[in-house]
Amino acid sequence: MAGVTDHSIETRDPDPAACAGSSAPDAVDAEQAPRRGRPRSVASHQAVLTTVARLLDVEQVGYDSLTIERIAAEAGVGKQTIYRWWSSKAAVVLEALLAGHMRMEFAPLPDTGDLRTDLHQWMDDTLELVFTEEAVGMARSIMQALVTPGAADEELLATTRFWEDTPLVERIAAERAAGRLREETVPEAMSAALTDPLLLRIVSTGRPGDSWAHSLVDTVLDSMLR
Amino acid sequence: MAGVTDHSIETRDPDPAACAGSSAPDAVDAEQAPRRGRPRSVASHQAVLTTVARLLDVEQVGYDSLTIERIAAEAGVGKQTIYRWWSSKAAVVLEALLAGHMRMEFAPLPDTGDLRTDLHQWMDDTLELVFTEEAVGMARSIMQALVTPGAADEELLATTRFWEDTPLVERIAAERAAGRLREETVPEAMSAALTDPLLLRIVSTGRPGDSWAHSLVDTVLDSMLR
Amino acid sequence: MAGVTDHSIETRDPDPAACAGSSAPDAVDAEQAPRRGRPRSVASHQAVLTTVARLLDVEQVGYDSLTIERIAAEAGVGKQTIYRWWSSKAAVVLEALLAGHMRMEFAPLPDTGDLRTDLHQWMDDTLELVFTEEAVGMARSIMQALVTPGAADEELLATTRFWEDTPLVERIAAERAAGRLREETVPEAMSAALTDPLLLRIVSTGRPGDSWAHSLVDTVLDSMLR
């Protein structure tokens, strides 16, 4: 369900002043007014994000045990540098997630050509993959960051399609484009109906029964098919 | 979405020794051997739960600002008394929720006889009701408690059908029993497909678009109808 | 000039609520209202004072390097415990000084019966004793604490005769009582005229010349007027 990726998403702006939680007032006009003084260290910025990802994923540090001091120490970075760029621990975790240093993902979606077969297989795979101690811990950490008030700034939430840019949404959209799904289908809603009930059970009540899970797949499928 | 109820659920065991998170070693033989010494104060127990509910709901105290010390002070209770009954802040919040001192609910489900009409109306009502600052804060607090590892003990999770005992599930089950839904329908899964995507947006990314929301209703409905 | 004494002055009130820097509002009526809760730990109180004395005197830690965190760590005490009893580092150092855990003293005053001989001998001894690196460091630490605004609370300064209860003052008072000094002599002023110029040179400009020093003794003993 989660993993550390060393290559962050390339489309993200490497300009430090534009990152999440940045409180730089001149973030907008960073181009024409190339700030005085020593420039912000991109290396430190990256070190924090990769450290957070490593601690949460590899070291299996719980979200509450993931302290700012520990992040700073393990990243070889000053505490103040973290506070200069991010507003809270949750903001750091979210940016690490959104920048692609961590992934929160379900099983890969097979492609046999038949969506029903693929989704049932995906559900079985996901149930196995995702209810392990590591994956649950990781998912809980991400969820704790997401739930924290003020973690993600307005702009970031507006511009990022976190729940929407997933393989599942893309596949559903493709099926719809190919004319195999109803015109009224909204891929993002369909996807959410599948993944979100799963996600909530991961982070709270635990693994659901198989009949529950496959009923969920059928619910979504039978409406989408022409 | 949330509210303080003064009358707690009567079916819960008032015996202190059986409370969630209780670490009393003599919980088993509490009946036949009514321990010596001063008995635990049920009044203090209740005071803690109602105080937590009041702070979270009425006073709109954030989950992170809801400290054990503050609960103890406002409930007029010693800190040790809280630790004697619960293992963590999350456990207190969860028991306050499960004992009915707080509710986490969507809009009421109307009953015109037509499920599609009712669900679309319910969705509209819920979107209005639930994306207020108060409701979002409350939902986030509950979610933070739910997500906390070790908050809910095994026994509690097994015996409580938190997500399942809702008006929506009951209505769907009734419709199915009345023969207006497919036999294969699993009401809990259907309900989850509706509520969980909503819940996640409440606590994280914010209010979704109307087309997304009503597409969610149609997704679930079209599969359930015969 | 300075030394660690393990036996603190016995006349000091062992009641924690009455110590320097105490912010307990009920310090006055401590008798009739015997504070609720766990009583303050006299052991921790003592540990802090002896640790400060040890660090400054034995370990030769400079005043600026003597951090609250280090005191707490070496005394095996929580930082908050220090802040609960004292208002600042300077207040701790001052109480350690006034409680007798550290002494700030010059050479012992010999007693041959002849005051002039004794004072000149004392001056020679003191010059040797006091301008060592250790003694200077210690004196500077004490002076830095004394000079810090708000270090000593009003009450403590009023009740403690820090500069006045010294062997030198006592000797001068005795000589005056024996009729060997003028009636108008104020022993405290006479002592200050001898010790304070020395003290200032210890902590700032360094060892004065011998002629200066002995001229100081003669100034006090003889009339400067022809």
Place this chain on the structure above:
Amino acid sequence: MAGVTDHSIETRDPDPAACAGSSAPDAVDAEQAPRRGRPRSVASHQAVLTTVARLLDVEQVGYDSLTIERIAAEAGVGKQTIYRWWSSKAAVVLEALLAGHMRMEFAPLPDTGDLRTDLHQWMDDTLELVFTEEAVGMARSIMQALVTPGAADEELLATTRFWEDTPLVERIAAERAAGRLREETVPEAMSAALTDPLLLRIVSTGRPGDSWAHSLVDTVLDSMLR
């Protein structure tokens, strides 16, 4: 007791490389090899000193609140510029004092021709002048700088007669030269016996009683011996 003077003492070397605390390695060959590049800004040097004087005296900033960063900001100077010229905050304060930007002085010494009358008057005036909140704060700041180890470099201490070049010493020396004091009188010691006990009470225990103060004057003037 203290005041800001805009015109610094002219006799001090305006050459930056010769300033107190300067760690410039090229201080020696500054004359013959007038280094390449932009010359060091004497304006910045002066701005630092006058800013320190203003903050301590006019703004009544405490010594501990007088940070290098604040000095730099208020002087419109880079932090590095301060570190290039001085080794520490104490060194800056001391140079501001010695360069005449701040003064630490007692009441002016009247001259009626009679030393005893003048000194008693001076003592009365000083007691009034010096135990105000502003004067005490200022004196404490200066004392904290003086007491700081390493603040004044060896050379500065050797060449500056800080305690000795005062009106009081000059007056005593004049009286001695006029034959109205004993030959053995050391003016610096006599002055110290008067001023240093006062100074210590200013910065630590507070205003002494009048009898103490005037006894001090008499001690120095008359013999204590019968």
Place this chain on the structure above:
DNA sequence: AAATAATCGAGACGGTACGTCACGTCTTTGG
């Protein structure tokens, strides 16, 4: 009735992390 025992509110204890501040250094742009 007296003794025993467990819990009560209260609050200090040793800790840990917080978020801020200042340190002294380093690295940029600009005169």
Place this chain on the structure above:
DNA sequence: CCAAAGACGTGACGTACCGTCTCGATTATTT
């Protein structure tokens, strides 16, 4: 090549809570 600006790693600050541990007081059961 110096100046300002300001970010850097470092580390102490004073505060807030944590979960634990005494206190005296209270309330029950057991002698």
